Amino acid sequence: MRAVVVSEQGGPEVLRVEDREVPEPGDGQVRVDVQAAGVNYIDIYQRSGTYPMQTPFVAGSEGAGTVSAIGPGVADVAVGDLVAWAMVSGAGYAEQVVLAADKVVPVPDGVSGELAAAVLLQGMTAHYLVESTFPAQAGQTALVHAAAGGVGLLLCQMLAAKGVRVIGTTSTPEKAELARSAGAAEIVFYRDVDLVTEVERLTDGAGVDVVYDGVGKATFDAGLEVLRPRGTMVLFGGASGPVPPIDPQVLNAKGSLFLTRPSLAHYAAEREELLQRAADVLGQVAAGRLDVRIGGRYPLADAAQAQTDLASGGTTGKLLLVI
């Protein structure tokens, strides 16, 4: 079976396709014939060295496919089941993967493997951000950065469905159109205009209740400026680079602000929470309430190109490796 392996961390060129033995599941594990693997920023951080990793490892951490073998002690997953997983390092860019049975979730009827691989990680991320980290409520205003990105489009939909007014930021008119159709009421072209002035205008000087920021370095300071007193900064990523250290006193000076830097790893760590979050997200997809935009499909051999495209900032929605 073929897998995309990182032998040493570095640029996209370190992603190489290797032929490997078909893996056998051990105790509590399942083997899955992968239909599609998600391409995510965490894959880039792990490949590049931003996150230290023991090499060699199979790139990727999200996918979906059919269970083709189960190891001893696996009770609630059977051969033939369509399953998906997210945030499982070493289980992604490969024709077959072995992973712990308690990391996979069932894919409901009406959702294909490809769709499940396209939505699980980013969908559960948007879900915990709006349901658990800052449970946004009708009548509130949220600023969502990179609103036409993978997480961004899902955030817009989930917030708009709750009756939250979404101000989305993005870089091009095409992306703006996508964000609007996902529910953003207002768009700010954050590379062309002064974000603080624009958001002050759009909120009549009141500021926003919450900022969902996956862009990081380029947007963080302005985000603090546009929050209302006691507003919440949810910094969940750094597509433009990591945010430098800040003095906590800044949060006081700008109005007793709250700052959090959450990760999906801590919002789906327990099996029960993982199952509930996944069921809610995949259920919304099955019911047609959540639209999943696949912005690009690549063969396994083009994994390096897929990561390069995601890091370039030019993509929309989700990038997938279709196996």
Ligand code: NDP
């Ligand atoms: P996106 O599809 O949102 O891609 C990133 C977007 O960021 C680009 O399309 C671009 O949109 C914008 N951007 C702004 N500046 C830059 C830059 N310098 N380089 C590249 N892109 C830039 O990616 P994802 O939806 O996959 O992820 C979004 C963020 O969420 C990432 O930071 C990721 O690490 C984080 N994340 C965090 C998780 C968590 O639990 N904490 C889980 C999953 C993802 P535009 O053209 O509109 O500016």
